[in-house]
Each structure stands twice: as C-alpha cells, then as structure tokens.
Amino acid sequence: MQQRVKTGIKGLDEMLHGGFLPQTANLIEGATGTGKTTLGMQFIYNGITQYDEPGLIITFEEFPQQYYRDAAAFGWDFKKLEQEGKLKIIMTSPEVTKLDLERVGGMIETLVAEMGARRILVDSLSHFERLSSDPVELRAIEYSFINALKREGLTSVLTRENPALLGGTESDSENIAFVVDSYILMRYVEIESAIHKALLVLKLRGSDHAKDIRQYEITSQGIQVQAKFEGQEGIMSGSPRRMAESFVEAFVKK
Amino acid sequence: MALQSDDFTAKLMDDMDSRLLDFIKNKVNSFIKWDLVRFFYENPNTTDSVENIAKYAGRNTAAVQSELEELVESGVMEMQLVEGLPVYSLASDEEMRQLIEKFILACEDRHFRVKAVYHIIRGMR
Numbered sequence: 001m002q003q004r005v006k007t008g009i010k011g012l013d014e015m016l017h018g019g020f021l022p023q024t025a026n027l028i029e030g031a032t033g034t035g036k037t038t039l040g041m042q043f044i045y046n047g048i049t050q051y052d053e054p055g056l057i058i059t060f061e062e063f064p065q066q067y068y069r070d071a072a073a074f075g076w077d078f079k080k081l082e083q084e085g086k087l088k089i090i091m092t093s094p095e096v097t098k099l100d101l102e103r104v105g106g107m108i109e110t111l112v113a114e115m116g117a118r119r120i121l122v123d124s125l126s127h128f129e130r131l132s133s134d135p136v137e138l139r140a141i142e143y144s145f146i147n148a149l150k151r152e153g154l155t156s157v158l159t160r161e162n163p164a165l166l167g168g169t170e171s172d173s174e175n176i177a178f179v180v181d182s183y184i185l186m187r188y189v190e191i192e193s194a195i196h197k198a199l200l201v202l203k204l205r206g207s208d209h210a211k212d213i214r215q216y217e218i219t220s221q222g223i224q225v226q227a228k229f230e231g232q233e234g235i236m237s238g239s240p241r242r243m244a245e246s247f248v249e250a251f252v253k254k
Numbered sequence: 255m256a257l258q259s260d261d262f263t264a265k266l267m268d269d270m271d272s273r274l275l276d277f278i279k280n281k282v283n284s285f286i287k288w289d290l291v292r293f294f295y296e297n298p299n300t301t302d303s304v305e306n307i308a309k310y311a312g313r314n315t316a317a318v319q320s321e322l323e324e325l326v327e328s329g330v331m332e333m334q335l336v337e338g339l340p341v342y343s344l345a346s347d348e349e350m351r352q353l354i355e356k357f358i359l360a361c362e363d364r365h366f367r368v369k370a371v372y373h374i375i376r377g378m379r
Contacts, residue, residue, distance in 0.1 A: 063310070064297040091300040091310070099337040106336070107301060 002207065005155040008046025009039065011225025015201050015210035020155055020182060025146040027176060029160040030186030034197060035218045036159040040121035041067065042222040043157050045076045048086045053118035056111060057089040058097060060127035064089040074222050085115055094128045098141065101148035112152045120149060124159040125176065139175045146179055181205040199225055270369060277357055278370050281328040283377045286313060286321045291330060294344040295358045301343040330354065
C-alpha cells in the first residue's frame with residue numbers, strides 16, 4: 001500500500017484515499033474566506049501533533065502574528081510549537097524564497113535539517129505572479145520552486161487565491177495545475193438562498209481519489225469535510241439546480 | 255527650585271534598568287527603529303529585503319534602509335546576502351532576543367513608554 005501523508009482533516013483524507021503522497025506539491029485553490037489558510041494550518045498542526053512531523057509556514061502576505069491569533073481560535077498553540085522547535089512561521093517574499101532555495105545552505109534548507117521538517121504551507125502561491133508577467137516564465141519559476149521543496153523532502157500545501165466568489169472560475173490556474181501533484185478546489189455554493197461551502201479533489205497524481213463534491217464547514221476545531229451534495233447538479237458553477245426527481249430516483253436514492 | 259533640564263533627564267534615567275537605557279539610547283534610538291523592533295519581535299522569523307520590510311512597516315524604503323543598517327551595526331538585526339540581495343532578519347543571538355523581549359514587555363507600562371519617548375526625542379536633537 002502506498003505511504004500517505006495524512007492531513008488529519010476529517011473527511012479529506014478519505015477523499016484523498018488516505019492522504020497526500022509524500023514529497024508532493026498540493027494546491028488548494030479558492031476564493032477569499034473559503035478556508036484555504038485554515039486547511040493549510042490544520043495540515044501543519046495535525047502533522048506536528050498527530051504524526052510527529054515538524055512543519056514550516058511561509059507567508060507572503062499575512063503577518064505571522066495573525067497566524068498565531070487565528071490558530072489560537074482553533075485551540076492550536078503555534079507559539080508553543082515554535083518554542084518547542086516543531087514549527088516556524090516565516091514571513092518573507094517570493095523573490096527572497098526563490099533565491100534562498102536556489103542556493104546551497106539557505107534558510108529553508110537549514111531549517112529543514114535542524115527541525116527535521118516534513119511539511120510546509122506556502123501561503124500563497126498567488127504572490128509568485130509578481131515575479132513575472134510572462135506565463136511561460138512564471139510556470140518555470142513555480143516549477144523550480146515546487147521541485148526545490150520536494151528536494152528538501154517536504155510535502156507541501158500551496159494555497160492560491162481565486163477571485164471568483166461564485167459562478168465560473170476566473171482563475172488562470174491551468175499552468176500551475178499541470179505542475180502540482182494534487183489540486184483541491186474550495187468554492188462557495190448558493191443553495192436556496194443560503195451560502196454553503198463545497199470542496200472537490202480535481203486531481204491526485206499517482207492515486208485514485210473521490211470524485212464527488214463534498215460540503216465542508218469551518219468549525220471551532222478547524223475544517224470538517226462532510227457528506228456530498230445530494231440532489232443538486234451544477235454545484236461548482238456556484239448556483240446549482242435541483243436534479244430531476246427521476247434522475248435522483250435512478251442514481252442517488254439507492 | 256525648578257530642576258535644570260539635565261537634572262530632570264538624570265532623574266528620568268535613574269529608575270530605568272541600565273541595559274534598557276543603553277538599548278534605547280544606543281540601539282533603538284528612533285521611532286522607526288522602535289517600530290521595526292516591535293514588528294520583528296511580533297513576527298520573529300521574518301526574513302526579507304529592505305523594500306518588503308518597508309512595505310510591512312508601512313514606511314518608505316529610503317527611511318527604513320538606514321535604520322535597518324544601524325540596527326545591524328548595533329547587533330539587533332542581522333543582514334545576509336542571498337545571491338547578492340541584502341536580506342534582514344532579527345538577530346539570532348539569544349541574549350539580544352531576551353533584551354528585545356524585555357524592552358517590548360517594558361513598553362506595556364505607560365510610564366516606561368513616556369520615558370523611552372523622552373530619551374528618543376532627546377537623542378534626535
């Protein structure tokens with residue numbers, strides 16, 4: 001059986017048929033507020049506390065003190081984990097990170113060696129777009145960055161902003177989707193005048209995975225992936241329609 | 255009889271920890287440095303170029319550059335060249351980190367802050 005890097009997130013590991021594959025780059029894409037960073041923090045926190053795998057968080061925008069606060073709201077004491085040498089939250093920029101990973105004995109390489117880090121959250125990959133306006137060059141930069149993380153033995157979660165709150169995706173993720181090993185989409189969905197959250201594993205290179213679209217909630221313990229949407233179609237369009245009763249009879253209500 | 259200004263200063267200095275007083279007079283001797291030290295204390299693993307640090311601090315690059323260089327000279331911060339790009343981070347020296355923590359915690363006391371502000375303004379004259 002393939003070795004897996006469990007996220008420890010209820011429902012997600014099941015969708016991933018056990019978890020991410022080791023030393024892979026895993027993209028989490030969604031609109032603002034969908035919980036990308038929470039999912040990433042949970043991946044890091046569970047890695048340290050449940051699987052004894054130290055982790056790094058690289059942030060390109062939010063200040064580390066924001067992570068300490070947000071994590072504390074879920075009962076995750078990131079400051080304590082830092083004091084114990086199991087976590088480091090590094091605020092830097094894509095340009096410095098890129099240069100750091102390209103050299104021998106850089107900061108990330110040193111931290112990985114010193115801490116024995118196995119997981120990394122990069123929040124967010126969208127900031128790499130400022131390094132080049134040429135999509136071909138950008139893809140090369142992102143490809144090199146991802147390979148450097150793999151070289152260090154890290155399993156990474158990379159977040160990416162999608163500007164579309166509802167409806168069709170406005171993302172130009174096609175390029176990065178080819179480069180990463182798994183691709184998870186987090187979306188807002190409107191059902192009967194209420195906003196729900198939906199999660200879909202679009203891709204998991206080298207493994208089968210759940211193809212259904214699941215609801216999830218951000219609870220006081222973090223993200224919990226729940227049951228799939230029943231009796232709806234067009235979920236990822238943001239405005240699903242109720243499926244014909246006969247269709248539901250035939251294919252859903254078994 | 256009214257205190258001479260130097261006497262008043264001496265009085266202010268008297269009840270301040272000598273290490274903190276030295277820290278304020280010789281290391282964090284400007285408001286920009288104070289802001290930077292607070293920022294790096296709250297975000298201790300920040301490592302970045304002067305341009306980005308200036309953005310984080312909400313200041314212009316020219317103003318931050320010289321202050322960062324002085325913080326490096328005084329041992330509060332460290333600078334390393336990453337492929338030729340100067341990158342700044344908080345000093346890794348444990349003693350310095352403890353001194354920074356002592357300063358930040360002391361700043362929670364209003365009286366201490368007033369004294370620190372006084373010393374900085376006096377030093378800027």
